[in-house]
Amino acid sequence: MHELSIISGIVDIATSEVCKAGAEAVDEIELDIGKLAGIELSALEFAWPEGVQGSVLEHARYKINHIPGRAICTICDTAFEMEEFFDPCPECGGFQREIIAGKEMIVKTLTIS
C-alpha cells in the first residue's frame, strides 16, 4: 500500500504551493498518472480521504488524467501503446523497447481560492 506515501507526497507539494501563493485551501487538484507508473488507482482513491485529512487538500476534488503507456521498439522502431510491461512489439514481437510515456506521476494544477 505505497499509495499512502504517494498521497503524502501530493499533500507536501500542494501545501508548499498553497503557502507560496498565500492561499488557504485547494478546491481542485489535477494529477497525471501514467498507466505504467505502478499506482493502483482504486487503492489511491481508497486511501485518499485518510491521506489528506487535516491538510490543504482535505476538501479538494481530485481529477486524475490517465496517461496511456507508449513505447518504441528498439529493434524495428515501431511506436506502440503499451498496456502492460510485458507487451511485445506488435510489429516484430520483440521485447526490447524503450518506454516513452505512461510512467508519469505529476501534480499538474491546483485550483485555489
Add this chain to the structure above:
Amino acid sequence: MCGTCGCGHPDVEVNLLLQQPHALPLKPAVGGKTILKVEQDILSKNQLIARQNRRLFKEKNILALNLVSSPGSGKTALLERTLRDLRGKKEYFVIEGDQQTRNDADRIATTGAKVVQINTGKGCHLEADMIQRAVEELNPSEESVLFIENVGNLVCPAMFDLGETARVVIISVTEGDDKPLKYPDMFHSSQLCIINKTDLLPYVDFNVEKVKEYARRVSHITRFIEVSATTGEGMDEWYRWLETQ
C-alpha cells in the same frame, strides 16, 4: 520572486539544487479562483534525497545494493552467507528494513558486519530519507559495500529510488516462475536477478529458463545468478559479480 520566470511571491527563493518548477499562476478564473500550474513530480522529494545518497556513495566509492524480493526468498540468509564468506576482504555494512522486529539485524550482527535496523511500522517499503538517516548512523567507510535489505514486498519498493548503485531482485525456486510477469515493476527496475534456493529444484515445479525468459520480457536484466545460500552452490559467481562492480 521566481528566478526562472519572474513570477510569484517576492519571498520565494529558488533553490537551484531542488530544481523544482515553481507554480505558474494562470489567469484568475471566474469567482476569484486561481489555477496554479504546478507540473511537479509526486516523488520529487524522495528523488532529491536519493540523489544526495547516490552522490555520497559515489564520493566515498561505496557500492550500495538495494536487495528486493518477496518475503521468504532468502535475502537475509544470502546476506549472512555472503558476509561470512567475504569477511576481511572489504568492509561491509548492512541496513535492514522490516515492518517490525530486530530479528534480521540480530542475525546479521553475528557475522561481524555493522548493521542498522529500520522498522517501517505500517510502511511497506524503504524510502530515501530513511536510508539517509541510517547511513548517518552507520557511517560506512570509503571503498566499502553497503547492503540494503528492503522490506520483503515485490510491489511497493519498486517505486522508491534509495540512491543505490544497483538494484538486485531475488527470487527463490519455491515461488512461481511467472513472478516477473506478475510483478513487472520490480523486475523492470532491477539490474541483476538472483535465483535462490536452487538446492530445492528437484522437489519443486520451477523452470529456471522460463523465469529468465519472463524477466527479460519485462526488464533490461541480462545477468542471472543461480545460487543456494544454504549449500553455497553458485555463490562464487555472486562474489565475482560483487567484485566487478
